[in-house]
Amino acid sequence: MSASDKSGTASRRTFLKGALAAGGAVAGAGAARAAGDPAITQIQPWMQELGDGVDVAPYGKPSEYEDQVIRRTVEWLTADPVSSINFTPLHDLDGIITPNGLCFERHHGGAAHIDPAEHRLMINGLVDTPLVFTMEDIMRFPRENHVYFLECAANSGMEWRGAQLNGCQFTHGMIHNVMYTGVPLRLLLNEAGIKSEGKWILPEGADAAAMTRSIPMEKALDDCLVAFKMNGEALRVEQGYPLRLVVPGWEGNMWIKWLRRIEVGDKPWHHREETSKYTDLFPDGKARRFTWEMDAKSVITSPSPQAPITHGPGPLVIKGLAWSGRGTIPRVDVTIDGGKTWAQARMSGPSLDKSMHAFYLDIKWDGQPLYLQSRAHDSTGYVQPTKQALREIRGVNSIYHNNGIQTWYVNEQGVAENVEVS
Amino acid sequence: MSASDKSGTASRRTFLKGALAAGGAVAGAGAARAAGDPAITQIQPWMQELGDGVDVAPYGKPSEYEDQVIRRTVEWLTADPVSSINFTPLHDLDGIITPNGLCFERHHGGAAHIDPAEHRLMINGLVDTPLVFTMEDIMRFPRENHVYFLECAANSGMEWRGAQLNGCQFTHGMIHNVMYTGVPLRLLLNEAGIKSEGKWILPEGADAAAMTRSIPMEKALDDCLVAFKMNGEALRVEQGYPLRLVVPGWEGNMWIKWLRRIEVGDKPWHHREETSKYTDLFPDGKARRFTWEMDAKSVITSPSPQAPITHGPGPLVIKGLAWSGRGTIPRVDVTIDGGKTWAQARMSGPSLDKSMHAFYLDIKWDGQPLYLQSRAHDSTGYVQPTKQALREIRGVNSIYHNNGIQTWYVNEQGVAENVEVS
Numbered sequence: 001m002s003a004s005d006k007s008g009t010a011s012r013r014t015f016l017k018g019a020l021a022a023g024g025a026v027a028g029a030g031a032a033r034a035a036g037d038p039a040i041t042q043i044q045p046w047m048q049e050l051g052d053g054v055d056v057a058p059y060g061k062p063s064e065y066e067d068q069v070i071r072r073t074v075e076w077l078t079a080d081p082v083s084s085i086n087f088t089p090l091h092d093l094d095g096i097i098t099p100n101g102l103c104f105e106r107h108h109g110g111a112a113h114i115d116p117a118e119h120r121l122m123i124n125g126l127v128d129t130p131l132v133f134t135m136e137d138i139m140r141f142p143r144e145n146h147v148y149f150l151e152c153a154a155n156s157g158m159e160w161r162g163a164q165l166n167g168c169q170f171t172h173g174m175i176h177n178v179m180y181t182g183v184p185l186r187l188l189l190n191e192a193g194i195k196s197e198g199k200w201i202l203p204e205g206a207d208a209a210a211m212t213r214s215i216p217m218e219k220a221l222d223d224c225l226v227a228f229k230m231n232g233e234a235l236r237v238e239q240g241y242p243l244r245l246v247v248p249g250w251e252g253n254m255w256i257k258w259l260r261r262i263e264v265g266d267k268p269w270h271h272r273e274e275t276s277k278y279t280d281l282f283p284d285g286k287a288r289r290f291t292w293e294m295d296a297k298s299v300i301t302s303p304s305p306q307a308p309i310t311h312g313p314g315p316l317v318i319k320g321l322a323w324s325g326r327g328t329i330p331r332v333d334v335t336i337d338g339g340k341t342w343a344q345a346r347m348s349g350p351s352l353d354k355s356m357h358a359f360y361l362d363i364k365w366d367g368q369p370l371y372l373q374s375r376a377h378d379s380t381g382y383v384q385p386t387k388q389a390l391r392e393i394r395g396v397n398s399i400y401h402n403n404g405i406q407t408w409y410v411n412e413q414g415v416a417e418n419v420e421v422s
Numbered sequence: 423m424s425a426s427d428k429s430g431t432a433s434r435r436t437f438l439k440g441a442l443a444a445g446g447a448v449a450g451a452g453a454a455r456a457a458g459d460p461a462i463t464q465i466q467p468w469m470q471e472l473g474d475g476v477d478v479a480p481y482g483k484p485s486e487y488e489d490q491v492i493r494r495t496v497e498w499l500t501a502d503p504v505s506s507i508n509f510t511p512l513h514d515l516d517g518i519i520t521p522n523g524l525c526f527e528r529h530h531g532g533a534a535h536i537d538p539a540e541h542r543l544m545i546n547g548l549v550d551t552p553l554v555f556t557m558e559d560i561m562r563f564p565r566e567n568h569v570y571f572l573e574c575a576a577n578s579g580m581e582w583r584g585a586q587l588n589g590c591q592f593t594h595g596m597i598h599n600v601m602y603t604g605v606p607l608r609l610l611l612n613e614a615g616i617k618s619e620g621k622w623i624l625p626e627g628a629d630a631a632a633m634t635r636s637i638p639m640e641k642a643l644d645d646c647l648v649a650f651k652m653n654g655e656a657l658r659v660e661q662g663y664p665l666r667l668v669v670p671g672w673e674g675n676m677w678i679k680w681l682r683r684i685e686v687g688d689k690p691w692h693h694r695e696e697t698s699k700y701t702d703l704f705p706d707g708k709a710r711r712f713t714w715e716m717d718a719k720s721v722i723t724s725p726s727p728q729a730p731i732t733h734g735p736g737p738l739v740i741k742g743l744a745w746s747g748r749g750t751i752p753r754v755d756v757t758i759d760g761g762k763t764w765a766q767a768r769m770s771g772p773s774l775d776k777s778m779h780a781f782y783l784d785i786k787w788d789g790q791p792l793y794l795q796s797r798a799h800d801s802t803g804y805v806q807p808t809k810q811a812l813r814e815i816r817g818v819n820s821i822y823h824n825n826g827i828q829t830w831y832v833n834e835q836g837v838a839e840n841v842e843v844s
Binding site (some may be wrong): 058061065083103107135147208229 | 488529535601
């Protein structure tokens with residue numbers, strides 16, 4: 001008696017009723033719920049009176065019921081808040097756009113509050129003509145729009161020695177994904193004219209830390225952007241307002257914020273942030289440096305320690321994110337039994353180069369414990385490794401580039417915790 | 423002596439210096455600027471002291487220097503703020519993502535502040551099993567991510583009788599573009615089981631206005647979503663928190679906010695919002711109804727009345743947006759002489775179905791007056807018409823579906839105004 005529909009089979013129509021057969025609680029089972037549920041037998045207060053009309057703000061903010069969806073810090077992580085980091089609440093988000101107010105950020109000398117009218121970008125060094133640009137000057141060059149992830153190389157760094165932090169916000173939250181609008185760096189460099197000896201650039205920030213990183217000229221001329229907008233509006237102060245460098249797919253630290261100068265040189269500068277920091281110490285005492293590309297990585301964001309299963313057995317959405325500094329993510333595998341068996345996840349949303357991708361596995365949970373993992377494949381064929389495989393090569397004294405597979409153990413009550421399995 | 427680079431020709435390197443040849447002011451001309459510019463001869467205050475470290479907020483907000491980037495209202499447009507509208511500041515934005523706090527919105531009975539734990543979605547009428555869903559229930563169905571524009575059918579409505587409002591925020595700002603995360607409506611309808619007589623749905627809102635619109639079953643089962651996230655986080659209160667209908671490419675009024683019920687019926691309900699409102703009155707006294715699809719449209723957002731040219735002649739970025747309820751935008755034409763000659767604009771960013779597209783024309787402005795227009799082509803082959811062509815068919819008593827070509831006149835001082843040209 002039912003109209004034909006896109007899904008086709010009768011089994012889809014018993015999506016939730018099927019939970020009865022599985023022995024779990026029934027959700028949304030129609031008339032039975034309707035009779036007993038005060039939420040629909042009584043008229044809700046918001047239907048009985050006029051809502052806000054006079055103060056829909058010039059710049060809106062989230063519902064008061066979302067006040068737990070926030071950036072968080074790990075207090076013991078750094079010695080002082082002036083050089084610190086906060087984390088994106090991945091477990092509470094969905095899709096591939098990170099809203100600007102929730103984007104993690106890391107600063108080394110506090111966040112500079114810059115008047116854009118007074119801000120300048122200088123290009124000097126091995127160039128034909130040193131130049132100084134105002135923001136207005138930069139806005140006159142052709143611009144482009146791209147969605148890119150920015151991941152701190154130290155993301156998941158606390159996990160090198162074992163499962164430490166209880167929540168994907170903390171284990172994986174040094175990442176965000178936004179649409180940047182900016183001018184290709186090559187246009188600005190070409191305006192100054194790169195001398196033939198010019199093989200490296202040193203971008204420098206205008207904050208108190210004056211952050212610098214050496215970047216090879218090939219990358220500078222490839223897809224680097226001098227960006228002034230994120231998700232449509234100006235960069236946030238903590239994201240480098242009014243100008244930051246975008247280095248697609250490469251270590252977050254290189255995406256210099258509060259960008260004020262770019263020096264062209266003939267060799268790398270070997271500054272603090274690429275020697276003392278952002279290098280990987282190996283067991284034999286040697287260190288790997290210039291580890292620029294962020295390797296393919298993924299994490300299940302729900303269920304996770306901060307996002308327990310609250311509805312009991314039956315239909316369950318497993319969601320997560322995957323990304324690669326080398327391209328797109330054509331495939332993610334998910335296991336619920338700690339790696340004994342794997343299923344291919346469903347991807348949803350645009351698949352963009354060097355952007356986050358969203359994946360899902362929709363299962364019927366039987367109420368038994370789960371060992372959840374995800375494994376990303378990127379467009380180069382690279383497959384996300386286990387933490388064990390990484391440690392075998394890099395030891396446990398690394399801080400950076402921990403892109404190992406993450407495991408959440410979920411108990412029968414639906415509570416998840418960060419674990420490791422062999 | 424200069425290194426080879428991606429752009430190739432020497433002419434690119436004189437991008438700004440070329441402004442000298444054009445007779446305009448020089449921007450960014452290197453050493454000359456550096457010598458005289460206090461912004462770089464003095465050490466900026468933000469480099470002399472530590473910035474914010476202790477209060478990078480749990481939910482961030484824009485720089486204080488961006489306090490003019492806001493939603494605005496047109497006070498005389500409605501009788502009372504309780505049923506009112508505000509407008510997206512398109513001239514200040516870029517790319518294709520509208521940040522959540524700046525998304526225009528229209529409400530008819532104020533914005534309802536709903537406790538998601540108490541919210542319910544009922545599906546009733548010509549279904550096998552009436553159902554009531556909690557938010558948690560909805561979160562257990564498979565979900566999808568899509569970027570869609572939402573345009574009020576009355577966008578540009580004030581312009582039917584001629585150039586009225588001075589700024590694209592007001593003439594075109596009843597639109598936004600975000601990534602929605604939600605459950606395909608067909609999954610929920612199929613859960614209830616659509617009876618064979620069920621040919622229409624009536625979604626209903628939980629606000630004081632209890633907004634309703636009739637939607638044909640074909641569309642309901644096609645790409646409609648029951649959405650709970652926008653740009654990664656929960657819907658904003660004024661955008662329908664915690665749940666809204668998404669009706670891709672169709673009139674914004676149909677995207678019922680604070681979605682609480684969907685009734686399945688065998689014929690349209692002909693409620694107020696599809697009879698008294700959202701119909702187009704023709705010169706012969708007949709009215710066009712059920713004008714669901716938003717036709718292809720575009721507008722130049724800068725230069726525009728709220729975004730004058732402040733830098734004088736030389737390199738100028740003309741930017742704009744284009745969209746179509748029927749597909750993508752493969753092409754936009756731009757004219758600077760009021761339609762005598764047209765150039766094809768450069769598109770930048772992902773081209774997504776029923777989403778905004780960003781276009782640019784990078785020109786050398788000679789300082790003479792400009793008559794700027796843009797003309798969108800959509801993927802069905804439809805070409806955006808002139809306002810004159812629309813009026814010839816629809817008369818001037820329309821309110822809705824004004825997708826005519828917009829003209830800005832820009833004078834020698836760079837100031838733009840809303841005009842019409844034959």
